[in-house]
Amino acid sequence: MIRYIRWCAYFCALLLAALLVNVARVQVWESAAAASNPANKRPAIQRYAERRGDILVDGRPVTGSRDSGQLLRYERTYRNGPLYAPVTGFSSQTYGTSFIERAEDRILAGTDPGLSAFPLWYELSRGRPPGGDAATTIRAAVQLAAYTGLGGKRGAVAAVEPATGRVLALVSSPSYDPSELSGTGARVKAAWARLNADPARPMLNRALRETYPPGSTFKIVTAAAALDSGVVADVDAPTETPDPYPLPGTSTLLPNASTGCADASMAEAVQWSCNTVMAKIGVRVGLRGMVEAARRFGFNDGGLYVPSWVSRSNFDTDMSPDQLALSAIGQFNTTATPLQMAMVAAAVANGGEVLSPYLVDRTTQADGSQVRRGDRRGLGRAMSPATALRLQELMVKVVEDGTGRNAAIPGATVGGKTGTAQHGVGNAGTPYAWFISWAKAQDAPFPAVAVAVVVEDASARRGDISGNSAAAPIARAVMQAALATPTRRR
Template structure:
């Protein structure tokens, strides 16, 4: 019987070995696969087990965390949700993250290796450092001015610091409260469904992700191309342009909104926004030259990150001369994000150089130690310095005595360009009112702020008057706020 007891014992050893091998399979070999299963709640529980780091504007948090007492413990709160929504995005336990909440998620959630001086300690203790804070480049006063100015109308506004590329304001309107999406449950799902079904599309970030025909504001790009290419050497020389201007190769006549454009100089054409003159100049520069100029300003670039991705602004590279003529005045299929047009204004303000726009100034540990600082970074040169100086003079004239008088600020040097972009079949759509510009405090050597404002539902007054009427006042209050804060 001894032998059979031994056999039984060996059988039990076999069972034990099977158990141990199987346990090792589950716990070691297949551990990662089980951990990554979407039905496994552990990653989410761990992620929301501690308060999320905050996003700061002017050094003050605009976000917070609320202990919900649920399985996923901490929920995101927003002190001024709609105002900052295009910057912060949302951090939802149901729908993930967007914009800065997404781009800086590792720091905010506490998973960034830079958050710990001794990352190995957290590996060993299996803890997680407290979420770090993200300081934005925004200035609350500029942001509020833009948000109030748009007042719920569809549109967007962007303000940049030309010398550094810091984004001072980034507003999309109408907006929404990202705090509605923070938690879980039916209320969050209902809010999500409602926001997505809203015809005003409040969750669309119009400043970064919507492209508009830039209209007459694009004439700055055309003028820069003409000056740099030597097509125009004297801005005050008559251009011998008929009014209306027959588009090359067609019998279509391009009219002007106002009068006095016949045979105008480029200076007058910018000041009074003459379609005919700028279209002709664009054709003279030629497709290659126009494309190169537009791309120097940042058009046709899909790679821009601020740190969230920015939609590509388009300038077509394959056009007939008549299409090129229309594109040169920001029509046809030319499209630009509001941020792109702010970069155009900033390039003129900064002597032709473009700084890469950015939203995150620095990230810090919970206690305050620096994790990363994002310094200014040159994107490229859009035009030569003399061209930029020439254009500054022209843009100042627009505000002082041209189409953009509503942007004038007493005691400051302001340059601008209005635009009214038409869209829709046969221009049936509501025109977009544009204003781009920059402002320098009196005596300051450099403009301190560049802005772009677009208002979708401008009063349907055709012509650049609507850019001046709807968009320029918003730009003025933004620039005032930016200058006042310095």
């Protein structure tokens, strides 16, 4: 009898062991699969059971959370949603997250281990600390100046602080209100369908994700390559360039929009935006030299994050001489994001050093205790300090007595470069108006801001489109706002 009891006890122990093994299998090995199963609603319920942390501009939240009273309890809200949409992105219970909402999701949702001194306790208790905050580098006055300046026209503005890489403004127009996508149901699905079907593409972040031919603004890169390589030793020396200029190996003549470009110097070519001179200089620098110069400024780099990913700006690495001539003036296959061209202007303003742009100044716990901080990070040197100083002088001439007079600010030193970029089949598309610039306050030790503006402006008459008339006034307003509201040092 005792033997049977013993065997029964063994069998029960075996069943208990099997039960424990199965529980471990479900809880450990299959937990990820169960959590990702679309039929499992518990992760979503848990995710939205608490208020989400905020995204801050100038220390003030531009986001919030609303108790919907539904199963997915808290919905995201946005203050001045269209103004900050290219920065915040959206946080939707239906469509997920984008931009800072995605890049800093673990901080905002309260799941980042850095939010607690005892992360293991929250792991074991299946709880989480309150969502943390993400403080941006954006300055409200600069952002508003850029948004107001575009006035609903298709285009974008990027402004950075040259000495640190902080992004001071990031605007894409037309924009949208991320609040429309926050919840669930037919209203959100209808808004998503409408926004994605809109031919103006309001959800496209043109400042980070759209690439345009940069036109004559790229001549700053070509000029830097020429000076650093020694192809041009004297910026005031005649270049013996005919007007128009025959593209090498072809019968195609490259014209100028400006007059007086025949035999112009490189200084005059930058000041009056002579295509012929800068195209010839690009050919003289050569393919290898131009590719390397563009790379130093950030072109052909697909790994730029701010912390959201940035589209790769392109400068072809295999071209014929005639294609190189066009690429040297920002045409052919040369394309750039507005942020990339702001980096070009910032490199000139910063003595030739290129800084990695960044949008998140710091992340904090709910009580304000710091979790991580964004810091100055160099990407290398785009040009020598002497070349940067010479280009600063040339860009100042553009604004003081050249094609960019509309960017001038009384009492400040402003350097700039205009651009009118052709595009489309046979250049039939409405040209893009560009302006890149930097500004330094009177008696300030270094420039405070570098700006890039692109205006697609499909409603304008083709003959009226120029960087000076369409883009330079916007850049001036952005620079004025930046000079009037200095960055608070940490």
